Amino acid sequence: xxxxxxxxxxxxxxxxxxxxxxxxxxxxxxxxxxxxxxxxxxxxxxxxxxxxxxxxxxxxxxxxxxxxxxxxxxxxxxxxxxxxxxxxxxxxxxxxxxxxxxxxxxxxxxxxxxxxxxxxxxxxxxxxxxxxxxxxxxxxxxxxxxxxxxxxxxxxxxxxxxxxxxxxxxxxxxxxxxxxxxxxxxxxxxxxxxxxxxxxxxxxxxxxxxxxxxxxxxxxxxxxxxxxxxxxxxxxxxxxxxxxxxxxxxxxxxxxxxxxxxxxxxxxxxxxxxxxxxxxxxxxxxxxxxxxxxxxxxxxxxxxxxxxxxxxxxxxxxxxxxxxxxxxxxxxxxxxxxxxxxxxxxxxxxxxxxxxxxxxxxxxxxxxxxxxxxxxxxxxxxxxxxxxxxxxxxxxxxxxxxxxxxxxxxxxxxxxxxxxxxxxxxxxxxxxxxxxxxxxxxxxxxxxxxxxxxxxxxx
Ligand code: HEM
Numbered sequence: 001x002x003x004x005x006x007x008x009x010x011x012x013x014x015x016x017x018x019x020x021x022x023x024x025x026x027x028x029x030x031x032x033x034x035x036x037x038x039x040x041x042x043x044x045x046x047x048x049x050x051x052x053x054x055x056x057x058x059x060x061x062x063x064x065x066x067x068x069x070x071x072x073x074x075x076x077x078x079x080x081x082x083x084x085x086x087x088x089x090x091x092x093x094x095x096x097x098x099x100x101x102x103x104x105x106x107x108x109x110x111x112x113x114x115x116x117x118x119x120x121x122x123x124x125x126x127x128x129x130x131x132x133x134x135x136x137x138x139x140x141x142x143x144x145x146x147x148x149x150x151x152x153x154x155x156x157x158x159x160x161x162x163x164x165x166x167x168x169x170x171x172x173x174x175x176x177x178x179x180x181x182x183x184x185x186x187x188x189x190x191x192x193x194x195x196x197x198x199x200x201x202x203x204x205x206x207x208x209x210x211x212x213x214x215x216x217x218x219x220x221x222x223x224x225x226x227x228x229x230x231x232x233x234x235x236x237x238x239x240x241x242x243x244x245x246x247x248x249x250x251x252x253x254x255x256x257x258x259x260x261x262x263x264x265x266x267x268x269x270x271x272x273x274x275x276x277x278x279x280x281x282x283x284x285x286x287x288x289x290x291x292x293x294x295x296x297x298x299x300x301x302x303x304x305x306x307x308x309x310x311x312x313x314x315x316x317x318x319x320x321x322x323x324x325x326x327x328x329x330x331x332x333x334x335x336x337x338x339x340x341x342x343x344x345x346x347x348x349x350x351x352x353x354x355x356x357x358x359x360x361x362x363x364x365x366x367x368x369x370x371x372x373x374x375x376x377x378x379x380x381x382x383x384x385x386x387x388x389x390x391x392x393x394x395x396x397x398x399x400x401x402x403x404x405x406x407x408x409x410x411x412x413x414x415x416x417x418x419x420x421x422x423x424x425x426x427x428x429x430x431x432x433x434x435x436x437x438x439x440x441x442x443x444x445x446x447x448x449x450x451x452x453x454x455x456x457x458x459x
Contacts, residue, residue, distance in 0.1 A: 004037035059390035077206025139268035153232035314373035321385035327356035
């Protein structure tokens with residue numbers, strides 16, 4: 001049989017699998033096996049990949065067999081298969097994925113640059129008044145507003161935008177809870193699915209959730225769909241209708257929500273980790289800040305400066321590697337049986353890429369505990385950190401995310417000094433990068449630090 005922990009009869013490794021931060025347990029097991037292992041938990045089979053070259057073999061080269069997603073019953077009731085990151089590998093997924101790709105590939109990103117320059121400038125103006133313990137919320141607002149305008153259009157501002165962002169935030173939270181096996185019995189006992197809706201409160205809940213949100217997403221998308229707004233993702237998709245077989249307005253509206261949901265937490269948490277790294281590693285911070293100041297002078301840095309900021313680009317890569325915000329990626333599923341190293345992997349097996357372990361592979365990233373951006377300036381440099389997933393499911397927002405991160409990092413360094421905070425008795429407070437919350441996301445805990453403007457911030 002393939003390598004991996006065997007656990008108990010029938011239960012398998014179910015009791016060893018934590019409900020939170022499963023990446024840590026996978027990482028522990030990674031030390032015992034050679035890049036991958038399998039296990040089963042209460043009948044569900046898992047294949048866990050812990051080295052990037054194995055991920056390439058299984059998720060890139062065999063992507064036809066390994067690009068499905070687990071079908072959690074509760075998620076199906078709530079989303080009715082309209083949200084492509086959760087959907088099976090099928091025609092609708094392909095249509096929606098194409099919308100995402102065409103609008104967020106490198107060339108298309110030029111359309112969004114003014115937008116993130118504005119959002120970043122606004123962030124700089126707000127930050128001096130923000131309590132550092134509220135930084136995470138502030139960064140989440142920043143990326144929420146940015147994503148909202150990128151998706152629904154520049155003129156989607158105002159009170160509605162704030163209210164809608166808040167509402168999307170809430171409904172994502174409900175979705176996250178429902179996707180967890182512990183919340184809804186049905187996720188653990190899919191056989192209950194045969195009960196009629198009148199006897200299944202969870203199906204009624206799902207129907208309500210779907211109907212309310214379907215209406216809400218259509219309302220948000222309306223200006224773009226009808227041509228009232230001509231900027232942003234929805235408007236651009238509406239213009240692509242003729243070229244995209246069978247795409248419906250509802251699919252455009254749900255794809256927009258899906259992109260919002262997938263992007264809105266990952267980006268600000270990465271920025272929060274960046275601020276922690278700057279506070280923890282003053283020599284990196286000074287070098288990066290020196291580079292930005294020399295290149296940008298007394299005007300805020302822009303994309304024009306990117307090619308002259310190699311160290312900062314390395315800092316961004318190192319942040320993504322040091323604290324990958326999706327440490328166990330998102331699970332894929334095998335859509336048919338396949339062979340790997342002569343072992344048969346069964347249809348329905350969950351396939352995890354434990355990116356945390358890959359980012360801490362000592363053969364690729366020596367001294368992986370340390371924050372060492374200069375590793376990415378070596379000749380030849382190591383591969384970019386594998387934090388955006390693999391194969392046909394690779395993150396379609398990866399270039400967008402990195403542009404937003406680059407610009408925000410450059411501007412934060414240009415505008416502010418970051419330092420460790422001190423207790424009233426003068427003791428220096430050292431934030432802990434191991435202090436996390438979240439569930440599948442690696443979310444930093446708020447931490448105290450001192451932020452002081454070092455530039456006149458333009459209005
Ligand atoms: C630091 C930022 C980000 C990180 C680290 C990240 C990482 C990931 C990862 C690991 C996956 C799973 C890939 C797989 O299944 O193999 C993923 C999927 C996805 N990401 Fe991102 N992401 C980020 C930002 C964004 C942004 C800004 C957007 C939207 C504009 C986005 C949209 C998506 C979507 C739609 C999927 C699902 C793709 C599918 O199932 O076909 N992500 N991302």
